Amino acid sequence: MDYYRLREKTSAPPAPADRRTLEAYDDPLFQTSFVRRREEGTLEAALLLDGVRCTACLWLIEESLKRLDGVCGVQVNYVTRRATLAWRETDTKLSHIVARLSVLGYGAHPYLPQQIDDARRSEKRRWLWRLFVAGFGMMQVMMYAVPAYIAQPGEFSTEYETLMRWASFVLTVPVIAYAAQPFFLGAYRGLRAGRAGMDLPVALGIATAFLASTWATFTHQGEVYFDSLTMFVFLLLLGRYLELRARESAGASLAHLARVTPSFAERLSAFPSSRLGERVLAAQLLPGDLLLVRPGEAIPADGVVLEGISTVDEALLTGESVPVQKIAGSAVVGGSQNVDSSLVVRVERVGQSGILASIARLVEQAAAQRPPLAEMADRYAQHFVWWVLIATSITTAVWAFIDPIRAPWIAVSLLVATCPCALSLATPVALTAATGRLARQSLIITKGHALETMAQATDYVFDKTGTLTEGKLSVVTEKVLGTHTREHCLAVIHTLENLSEHPIAKALCAHANASLRTPRRMMSLQTDSCRNIPGAGIQAIIDGCTYRVGTLAYCAEIARGPFGLAISTELSVSPYTRVWLATNDALLAFYDLSDCMKPDARALIGSLHAAGKNTHLLSGDGVGVVMEVARCLGMQNIRATATPEEKRLYVLALQRAGAKVVMVGDGVNDAPVLAQADVSIAMGSGATLAQTRADAVLLNGRLADLQSAISVSRSTRRIIHQNLFWSFGYNLAVIPLAAMGMLNPWIAGVGMSVSSLLVVLNALRLRA
Amino acid sequence: MDILYLLIPLSLVLVFLIGVVFWFALRSGQFDDLEGPAFKVLMDDDGKKR
Numbered sequence: 008m009d010y011y012r013l014r015e016k017t018s019a020p021p022a023p024a025d026r027r028t029l030e031a032y033d034d035p036l037f038q039t040s041f042v043r044r045r046e047e048g049t050l051e052a053a054l055l056l057d058g059v060r061c062t063a064c065l066w067l068i069e070e071s072l073k074r075l076d077g078v079c080g081v082q083v084n085y086v087t088r089r090a091t092l093a094w095r096e097t098d099t100k101l102s103h104i105v106a107r108l109s110v111l112g113y114g115a116h117p118y119l120p121q122q123i124d125d126a127r128r129s130e131k132r133r134w135l136w137r138l139f140v141a142g143f144g145m146m147q148v149m150m151y152a153v154p155a156y157i158a159q160p161g162e163f164s165t166e167y168e169t170l171m172r173w174a175s176f177v178l179t180v181p182v183i184a185y186a187a188q189p190f191f192l193g194a195y196r197g198l199r200a201g202r203a204g205m206d207l208p209v210a211l212g213i214a215t216a217f218l219a220s221t222w223a224t225f226t227h228q229g230e231v232y233f234d235s236l237t238m239f240v241f242l243l244l245l246g247r248y249l250e251l252r253a254r255e256s257a258g259a260s261l262a263h264l265a266r267v268t269p270s271f272a273e274r275l276s277a278f279p280s281s282r283l284g285e286r287v288l289a290a291q292l293l294p295g296d297l298l299l300v301r302p303g304e305a306i307p308a309d310g311v312v313l314e315g316i317s318t319v320d321e322a323l324l325t326g327e328s329v330p331v332q333k334i335a336g337s338a339v340v341g342g343s344q345n346v347d348s349s350l351v352v353r354v355e356r357v358g359q360s361g362i363l364a365s366i367a368r369l370v371e372q373a374a375a376q377r378p379p380l381a382e383m384a385d386r387y388a389q390h391f392v393w394w395v396l397i398a399t400s401i402t403t404a405v406w407a408f409i410d411p412i413r414a415p416w417i418a419v420s421l422l423v424a425t426c427p428c429a430l431s432l433a434t435p436v437a438l439t440a441a442t443g444r445l446a447r448q449s450l451i452i453t454k455g456h457a458l459e460t461m462a463q464a465t466d467y468v469f470d471k472t473g474t475l476t477e478g479k480l481s482v483v484t485e486k487v488l489g490t491h492t493r494e495h496c497l498a499v500i501h502t503l504e505n506l507s508e509h510p511i512a513k514a515l516c517a518h519a520n521a522s523l524r525t526p527r528r529m530m531s532l533q534t535d536s537c538r539n540i541p542g543a544g545i546q547a548i549i550d551g552c553t554y555r556v557g558t559l560a561y562c563a564e565i566a567r568g569p570f571g572l573a574i575s576t577e578l579s580v581s582p583y584t585r586v587w588l589a590t591n592d593a594l595l596a597f598y599d600l601s602d603c604m605k606p607d608a609r610a611l612i613g614s615l616h617a618a619g620k621n622t623h624l625l626s627g628d629g630v631g632v633v634m635e636v637a638r639c640l641g642m643q644n645i646r647a648t649a650t651p652e653e654k655r656l657y658v659l660a661l662q663r664a665g666a667k668v669v670m671v672g673d674g675v676n677d678a679p680v681l682a683q684a685d686v687s688i689a690m691g692s693g694a695t696l697a698q699t700r701a702d703a704v705l706l707n708g709r710l711a712d713l714q715s716a717i718s719v720s721r722s723t724r725r726i727i728h729q730n731l732f733w734s735f736g737y738n739l740a741v742i743p744l745a746a747m748g749m750l751n752p753w754i755a756g757v758g759m760s761v762s763s764l765l766v767v768l769n770a771l772r773l774r775a
Numbered sequence: 776m777d778i779l780y781l782l783i784p785l786s787l788v789l790v791f792l793i794g795v796v797f798w799f800a801l802r803s804g805q806f807d808d809l810e811g812p813a814f815k816v817l818m819d820d821d822g823k824k825r
Contacts, residue, residue: 132801132807136798136801139797143793144790147786147787147790164776167776170779170783171783
């Protein structure tokens, strides 16, 4: 075929093939930004690949690199074109691997945000230009074709028809030579790898139709189908373009994570003696460096605040738009925005080991694992293509006896109509769209199977603290017993508890702060009178009176008044943590503290019950507290005072009984049970993210987002099934029709491209 | 109908001209962001350049 002769010139390997560039890949300084050390003697690099067009490319790259000496791991991500390479330092060099890639025809660049941008932009431009060439060619060729379709016999003389055919030919040449290039390239790559991809029948169909039409144009006999051909190319390109856009927008919701880290940082080399910073590349930062982050700037790396008080906008991590307060000792995330005032930050983690990079890596790891359904469809499509090729050659041979003029057109119809493009696209596009959407809602999918399994789950198991509840104490009830006013009690509480750092003290302080009106009278506190007894309470003399805040026993020691023990026995039983306030002769008030429920917990549990799912509550806390939470939420199955191992066994028992279990936990204490469940969702919190083994991470901990994620997973599964059903049914139905010669090439073209467009568009509904 | 001998080649020339115009538009980056500009009108940043 002409194409393969021409190809050598048109698509030379785009890789940096010259030796000097290759050697740069081995330079340690150059490597710092994209290579990390995995274990002893093993390095791992992130590369951005050029020229990855289909899933067959992934296979080719992975297989041929694995055969190189010293390479111990290759994973290519179709969504981001990112390759993760692991190799042993002693056996090979990165430049060898890159050289091998360029021989295969793929370019490799370090995976840096800037370059992703450029590569993406130029790829998008190429696609638009292809779409334009095919689209404009199609429109114009159709205009030339219309007279031939609508003319009555004898109305349209041969010389005009010849003129039209020649004009159509001139316009079809660029469509075939340029716009249809991806299909030829894809087919060629597939053949070289010994696989029949979905591009093979398409390329054969296009080539046959073009050659037969060209022959008819030159010899003035037979039919021409330039119009069908250009339309077919255009519609197919449109499908691929939409797929590209879907991948891009899914990538963009992640790329914003990686890209927000600034490229420059202000390093304080002589802190604290001098506050003069020098401007350095963020890539050169090392753990331990001190940085000055001015208000309005983004924080260049993960670290700890050494000095300064400011608020930091972490919306990129949590989706939470309210800035978080940071004081000395707080951890900050690289890429978050410093709002109020300057901070001095000590760098803890840089580059690839940072939190944002970890998130990005988790996500890519998920996208690189193809879920079982997609793999099955791929395998099936492979076999299918071979059968189509065999069936086509037999049918063509038979038709060559019946009607030699029609034989090539039958072949074209058959090839085009039966191409399993829709089948191959059905699952990946839907998953891409869904993953992108969930990432925008702060649910990061880290394992490929998570979405599919989540949709099938029958049982949802929740951890209590930090999952269904906020994980911090707050006052739920307060009762004033004595003669003092509520305001007076709160003012005393505020003054007293300000002296302590205990979580209960902080919760009471916050409560008093929120309930008291300002300005209020300052209470005179005798500082030297303070006594803090751990496990009991705190005592101080305020305005001349002795006050105690703490347990009942501690307070009752000084309170021997009319509100003595009689009341307190009645009130001493409570599912909550109860704190008392007492003065010399009386108990003044008590405050019930509880880890309060997340506001959207009830809605989530309600919707799960409505959908017929079972919910379970597992907790290490005492029975009373757990019962209270379960009662509030209407959960039936509870297990209190459970150790991590008991939690795991509980889930195991559910699974033995045939349940598919989703476990939602805080990701740190729940590791065994998270690993046991079919799908595990961890409530994300910065520092622990990198080690998480969960299948999905909910970055902001908002249960409402979990609820919508569950419904997204269900619609993803539904859409995948629709897509598979449609494309499978279409392929089966169309083969006999095409083989019997009942399909025109143009009908075949429309049928096939519309079915893959339909599949892509159906999947794109998930993005909304 | 002889006019077709002029019109058809003319249409071909026009197609190629339009192609060239589109190519320049593409090169100058007009199609790089197909979604962003739709939101621009909502942005409250009169005066400063983005």
